[in-house]
Amino acid sequence: MSNLCVTDLPAGFRYAARAAGIKKSGKPDLALIVADQPAVCSGTFTTNKVVAAPVILTRERIRSGLCQAILVNSGNANACTGDRGLADAQRCAVLTARALGIDEQLVAVCSTGVIGVPLPMGRFEEHVPALAGELSNAGADEVARAMMTTDAFPKVAVQRFTSGGRECRIFGVAKGAGMIHPNMATMLAFVLTDATLPGPSAGLLLRRAVARTFNRITVDRDTSTNDTVLLLASGAVGAPPLVAESPDGEAFAAALEDVLQTLAKLIVRDGEGATKLVRIQVEGAASEADALAVARSVATSALVKTAFFGADANWGRIIAAAGYAGVEIDPDRVRIRFDDVPMVEGGLGLGAEQEVKATAVLKQAEFTVTVELGLGAGSAWYYTSDLNYEYVRINADYRS
Amino acid sequence: MSNLCVTDLPAGFRYAARAAGIKKSGKPDLALIVADQPAVCSGTFTTNKVVAAPVILTRERIRSGLCQAILVNSGNANACTGDRGLADAQRCAVLTARALGIDEQLVAVCSTGVIGVPLPMGRFEEHVPALAGELSNAGADEVARAMMTTDAFPKVAVQRFTSGGRECRIFGVAKGAGMIHPNMATMLAFVLTDATLPGPSAGLLLRRAVARTFNRITVDRDTSTNDTVLLLASGAVGAPPLVAESPDGEAFAAALEDVLQTLAKLIVRDGEGATKLVRIQVEGAASEADALAVARSVATSALVKTAFFGADANWGRIIAAAGYAGVEIDPDRVRIRFDDVPMVEGGLGLGAEQEVKATAVLKQAEFTVTVELGLGAGSAWYYTSDLNYEYVRINADYRS
Numbered sequence: 001m002s003n004l005c006v007t008d009l010p011a012g013f014r015y016a017a018r019a020a021g022i023k024k025s026g027k028p029d030l031a032l033i034v035a036d037q038p039a040v041c042s043g044t045f046t047t048n049k050v051v052a053a054p055v056i057l058t059r060e061r062i063r064s065g066l067c068q069a070i071l072v073n074s075g076n077a078n079a080c081t082g083d084r085g086l087a088d089a090q091r092c093a094v095l096t097a098r099a100l101g102i103d104e105q106l107v108a109v110c111s112t113g114v115i116g117v118p119l120p121m122g123r124f125e126e127h128v129p130a131l132a133g134e135l136s137n138a139g140a141d142e143v144a145r146a147m148m149t150t151d152a153f154p155k156v157a158v159q160r161f162t163s164g165g166r167e168c169r170i171f172g173v174a175k176g177a178g179m180i181h182p183n184m185a186t187m188l189a190f191v192l193t194d195a196t197l198p199g200p201s202a203g204l205l206l207r208r209a210v211a212r213t214f215n216r217i218t219v220d221r222d223t224s225t226n227d228t229v230l231l232l233a234s235g236a237v238g239a240p241p242l243v244a245e246s247p248d249g250e251a252f253a254a255a256l257e258d259v260l261q262t263l264a265k266l267i268v269r270d271g272e273g274a275t276k277l278v279r280i281q282v283e284g285a286a287s288e289a290d291a292l293a294v295a296r297s298v299a300t301s302a303l304v305k306t307a308f309f310g311a312d313a314n315w316g317r318i319i320a321a322a323g324y325a326g327v328e329i330d331p332d333r334v335r336i337r338f339d340d341v342p343m344v345e346g347g348l349g350l351g352a353e354q355e356v357k358a359t360a361v362l363k364q365a366e367f368t369v370t371v372e373l374g375l376g377a378g379s380a381w382y383y384t385s386d387l388n389y390e391y392v393r394i395n396a397d398y399r400s
Numbered sequence: 401m402s403n404l405c406v407t408d409l410p411a412g413f414r415y416a417a418r419a420a421g422i423k424k425s426g427k428p429d430l431a432l433i434v435a436d437q438p439a440v441c442s443g444t445f446t447t448n449k450v451v452a453a454p455v456i457l458t459r460e461r462i463r464s465g466l467c468q469a470i471l472v473n474s475g476n477a478n479a480c481t482g483d484r485g486l487a488d489a490q491r492c493a494v495l496t497a498r499a500l501g502i503d504e505q506l507v508a509v510c511s512t513g514v515i516g517v518p519l520p521m522g523r524f525e526e527h528v529p530a531l532a533g534e535l536s537n538a539g540a541d542e543v544a545r546a547m548m549t550t551d552a553f554p555k556v557a558v559q560r561f562t563s564g565g566r567e568c569r570i571f572g573v574a575k576g577a578g579m580i581h582p583n584m585a586t587m588l589a590f591v592l593t594d595a596t597l598p599g600p601s602a603g604l605l606l607r608r609a610v611a612r613t614f615n616r617i618t619v620d621r622d623t624s625t626n627d628t629v630l631l632l633a634s635g636a637v638g639a640p641p642l643v644a645e646s647p648d649g650e651a652f653a654a655a656l657e658d659v660l661q662t663l664a665k666l667i668v669r670d671g672e673g674a675t676k677l678v679r680i681q682v683e684g685a686a687s688e689a690d691a692l693a694v695a696r697s698v699a700t701s702a703l704v705k706t707a708f709f710g711a712d713a714n715w716g717r718i719i720a721a722a723g724y725a726g727v728e729i730d731p732d733r734v735r736i737r738f739d740d741v742p743m744v745e746g747g748l749g750l751g752a753e754q755e756v757k758a759t760a761v762l763k764q765a766e767f768t769v770t771v772e773l774g775l776g777a778g779s780a781w782y783y784t785s786d787l788n789y790e791y792v793r794i795n796a797d798y799r800s
Contacts (some may be wrong), residue, residue: 050723050731050747080716080731082748115716116749302702302791310796316515319480323450331450331480347450348482349516388796389789391702396710396788 004140008158010169010194012036012236015139017146020127022113022120023075028146030123032096032131033070033190038106039232041067042202044210046227052079052115053089055226058108061093065199067232068106070190071096071128074149074175075113076120077226088119095124099132110188110228112149112175140171147175147188150394152270157262161195161255163248164240168195170252172259176267189214189229189263195252197233201244205253206231213260216292217268217383218299231256268383273390276308277383279368285378290327292380294371297325305387313358315344322371333374339367404540408558410569410594412436412636415539417546420527422513422520423475428546430523432496432531433470433590438506439632441467442602444610446627452479452515453489455626458508461493465599467632468506470590471496471528474549474575476513476520477626488519495524499532510588510628512549512575540571547575547588550794552670557662561595561655563648564640568595570652572659576667589614589629589663595652597633601644605653606631613660616692617668617783618700631656668783673790676708677783679768685778690727692780694771697725705787713758715744722771733774739767 017031041062045055061067071092078085089109097104111119144154155174160167176187191206210229243249269277280299285291298304301321307314315336323329336344338361343354361367417431441462445455461467471492478485489509497504511519544554555574560567576587591606610629643649669677680699685691698704701721707714715736723729736744738761743754761767 048720048723049725049727049729050719080719080747080749082732082746115720302787306792306796309792312796316480319450320448320515323448325449327449329449332482346482347480349480387702387792389792392706392709392787392789392792396706396712 006137009171010192012194012234013192014135014137015143016131016134017142020123022073022123029075030073030127031143031146035068035234038066038068039234040197040199040202041232042206043230052077052226053085054078054109054111057089067108068102069096070108072110077113077115078111078119080116081118092124095128099129112226144173151175151177155263155266157259159255159259161251163195166237166239168237170255170259172263174263177270177272187227191231193233194236196235196239196241198241204244209257209260213264217264268385271385272394273388274385276386277366280382281368281370283379284373286376287378291378293327294322294325295380295382297321299382299384309386309388311362313355335372337370406537409571410592412594412634413592414535414537415543416531416534417542420523422473422523429475430473430527431543431546435468435634438466438468439634440597440599440602441632442606443630452477452626453485454478454509454511457489467508468502469496470508472510474513477515478511478519480516481518492524495528499529512626544573551575551577555663555666557659559655559659561651563595566637566639568637570655570659572663574663577670587627591631593633594636596635596639596641598641604644609657609660613664617664668785671785672794673788674785676786677766680782681768681770683779684773686776687778691778693727694722694725695780695782697721699782699784709786709788711762713755735772737770
């Protein structure tokens with residue numbers, strides 16, 4: 001379990017969590033994050049055409065650019081629940097706003113858990129007012145726990161940076177174990193900072209950081225109905241407004257990417273059944289877009305992922321996955337190495353001796369596969385896990 | 401084991417197979433299919449940018465529109481073998497041509513098996529001449545066996561149709577257990593007919609049939625370096641040339657699609673570890689292309705496939721996979737049924753009673769999932785298997 005120090009957390013936010021009986025297990029399942037004042041807010045959401053009710057509501061709410069409270073529950077995704085689902089999400093926001101004495105439009109709601117089952121609204125009616133009375137600056141750990149579904153551990157990250165000469169902090173909390181479970185309805189991440197962020201900068205910097213972190217991880221290639229990332233900036237340290245294209249903006253961007261990357265890697269490491277965290281690094285592509293396509297293709301190949309599980313330095317599967325990425329590849333130029341062990345040069349394997357060394361790399365819990373294409377300067381990476389028996393067990397047995 | 405009757409086979413072809421010692425197991429691994437005269441030939445090949453040497457050679461050779469012999473080996477894919485691999489493939493063609501006394505340009509060569517290891521050419525030098533002496537019209541079963549790699553059973557299909565008042569036959573033989581194994585280098589199919597096919601018709605009809613059959617199956621979403629489908633028409637029954645857009649052309653197209661569909665379903669049924677054969681039928685899409693995109697998305701979802709293994713009527717995963725297919729979906733119109741058991745109406749689940757019935761369907765070895773989108777008249781299907789422990793075992797342990 002993580003132990004967050006209050007001094008690591010950004011000023012201007014309070015937290016509360018409780019077991020509201022939404023999960024059958026009786027574990028914590030309802031949490032509240034509240035800013036002392038309306039915070040500048042930006043968000044990114046699932047690209048799935050099937051969107052859960054809380055995503056519809058929250059996406060609409062944060063268009064104002066402000067948000068003061070996030071109510072989040074686990075155990076029920078409020079997805080595929082029709083008009084009733086939307087009414088329930090709205091009721092959650094109303095309950096939260098009343099308990100806090102704030103405008104209902106300033107409340108975001110997020111849900112993950114089982115799909116297709118209405119929210120148990122009685123639980124919310126009872127527990128939301130109680131939550132509001134329990135807010136404190138020491139409750140962030142418990143929020144992380146209350147967000148968990150199939151997660152094996154809570155996921156938090158903190159970072160500091162300087163803005164206008166003032167030390168600011170970023171705190172990120174996420175849930176997710178696998179890019180997605182339509183049933184357990186995936187990934188949520190909330191990122192809080194006490195820097196002062198104008199709305200346009202917040203949106204730009206969040207989208208950039210998400211593109212390089214959460215959008216470069218895969219466990220099973222599925223995309224959830226509920227994925228949501230929200231960034232809230234309280235401005236509570238009183239630093240001057242950050243401009244994206246400035247030294248301070250870059251310092252913030254680096255800290256933000258660090259927090260999101262830490263959370264993203266925690267999600268892959270906690271991928272259902274995952275025993276390995278693998279970075280697929282592509283170099284020498286004709287463009288960054290090509291590099292990303294190849295990295296994604298290798299990272300999502302079921303054959304590559306099962307080979308990782310088997311500690312099999314199966315470069316043939318890697319080169320084949322690169323080959324069907326849909327971008328230009330010259331097989332005769334391809335080089336592949338596992339950490340620093342070269343395994344392929346000029347598209348040809350380097351033999352049994354190298355394979356023994358490569359196998360040793362693959363037995364590690366974390367390693368990097370580097371694919372050099374020899375075509376240009378484009379590079380990109382993707383994080384993936386192995387595919388194994390436990391993934392099948394979790395997903396075949398989940399509801400039955 | 402299949403038992404093909406010689407009377408079911410098209411006139412004008414002979415077959416031979418033997419154990420040439422390419423496979424360590426000592427099982428049959430080298431086969432020859434020979435037309436009495438140069439046959440009209442058309443082919444479709446892998447779209448992977450990494451292409452095995454025999455594919456490079458055969459793709460080039462059949463540009464002439466004629467082919468008289470196919471030499472096929474299992475146990476070694478001759479892929480990622482560089483210049484030496486190409487020279488070896490050419491040598492295989494030369495050996496075959498000499499043994500048969502035909503033009504080297506009329507020989508196609510196909511290889512599947514391990515990637516990155518040179519062909520054991522001594523085996524070919526020794527066994528190709530012997531094979532040529534063993535040709536007979538009764539050897540088709542043995543060809544199917546010699547093509548197998550991880551296949552659990554040989555895959556053949558026959559069909560008859562009438563052309564110009566003459567009864568013609570189609571014989572198809574395939575190997576493949578999974579859309580692909582870069583190591584075991586995938587799917588091959590050879591389709592022989594004694595109809596008279598002009599080259600342009602052969603190409604058109606083959607591409608159409610492949611698009612509706614082999615290109616609508618998935619086991620693990622990977623695409624091989626060696627995939628090859630060849631159609632050879634001997635014209636040996638002396639029927640008049642077939643025209644694609646005519647009643648006879650349609651009769652041939654239907655028979656061809658039937659043969660390829662049978663082979664395609666056999667490949668999915670033999671998918672690595674597969675215990676179920678599932679048809680994903682999409683109806684009511686805005687277009688056929690949209691329907692195909694949704695069918696493919698559902699059929700390739702790891703979460704959907706593990707749910708099939710667990711006999712879990714997990715419609716949430718299906719609707720979510722439809723949602724990220726990248727085409728227009730209105731969740732409120734979606735209907736889903738398992739065989740004839742409705743499970744979702746208007747995007748909402750129909751409850752526990754239906755789920756009990758749906759679970760019974762999912763326990764079958766073969767069933768259809770129908771997804772109705774309610775947007776138009778576009779329909780399409782895909783065949784898929786379940787994803788289970790055995791798939792992981794086969795692919796994690798394959799080389800180690």
